[in-house]
Amino acid sequence: SQKIEQNSEALNIQEGKTATLTCNYTNYSPAYLQWYRQDPGRGPVFLLLIRENEKEKRKERLKVTFDTTLKQSLFHITASQPADSATYLCALAGASGYALNFGKGTSLLVTP
Amino acid sequence: GAVVSQHPSRVICKSGTSVKIECRSLDFQATTMFWYRQFPKQSLMLMATSNEGSKATYEQGVEKDKFLINHASLTLSTLTVTSAHPEDSSFYICSAGERGGSDTQYFGPGTRLTVL
Numbered sequence: 001s002q003k004i005e006q007n008s009e010a011l012n013i014q015e016g017k018t019a020t021l022t023c024n025y026t027n028y029s030p031a032y033l034q035w036y037r038q039d040p041g042r043g044p045v046f047l048l049l050i051r052e053n054e055k056e057k058r059k060e061r062l063k064v065t066f067d068t069t070l071k072q073s074l075f076h077i078t079a080s081q082p083a084d085s086a087t088y089l090c091a092l093a094g095a096s097g098y099a100l101n102f103g104k105g106t107s108l109l110v111t112p
Numbered sequence: 113g114a115v116v117s118q119h120p121s122r123v124i125c126k127s128g129t130s131v132k133i134e135c136r137s138l139d140f141q142a143t144t145m146f147w148y149r150q151f152p153k154q155s156l157m158l159m160a161t162s163n164e165g166s167k168a169t170y171e172q173g174v175e176k177d178k179f180l181i182n183h184a185s186l187t188l189s190t191l192t193v194t195s196a197h198p199e200d201s202s203f204y205i206c207s208a209g210e211r212g213g214s215d216t217q218y219f220g221p222g223t224r225l226t227v228l
Binding site for chain 1: 161209
């Protein structure tokens with residue numbers, strides 16, 4: 001069956017450091033992968049989309065890599081700030097090609 | 113940017129009653145909208161795909177007669193939880209993709225349903 005795995009343990013880092021979150025998947029051949037941010041009691045907010053033919057994508061302090069051989073995506077936040085504290089979700093398009101299947105998310109806490 | 117709204121943001125109802133949740137794309141047209149459910153500390157789970165002017169497609173294990181979906185226009189989809197029970201208490205979130213746009217989905221702020 002299709003699985004999307006993210007670090008289940010919360011990630012605690014110090015302000016200014018780079019946070020790296022991992023998303024691994026099995027039994028998928030996704031055309032693209034997306035990362036979202038979710039704050040408690042709120043809907044997910046889109047951050048980045050990376051396609052299967054792209055290895056890396058950047059947006060301001062965010063960087064996403066996509067390795068279809070390893071079936072893994074890494075999500076980096078450089079110069080992290082306490083405001084970056086949230087849960088980060090990895091999502092892949094499902095069998096329909098458009099609906100998203102989400103990982104459970106990784107909670108990030110950035111301390112001053 | 114693309115904005116999706118949901119109403120209500122919170123609802124508390126008695127067991128056996130029905131609850132309607134609205135999802136609107138405010139500044140774009142959405143041919144397809146999606147409904148998700150999220151239990152505490154769990155992932156978002158896709159419930160159904162809602163296509164404008166046609167019947168919704170439900171995921172396996174989701175009762176279509178219990179979760180009624182109507183997508184009457186390109187900017188509005190509704191989810192009605194019929195005969196709600198306490199186990200239906202959850203966070204319901206909709207998303208929409210822009211018609212003719214990229215593969216990005218935009219999510220609503222979610223609706224917290226509590227069934228007593």
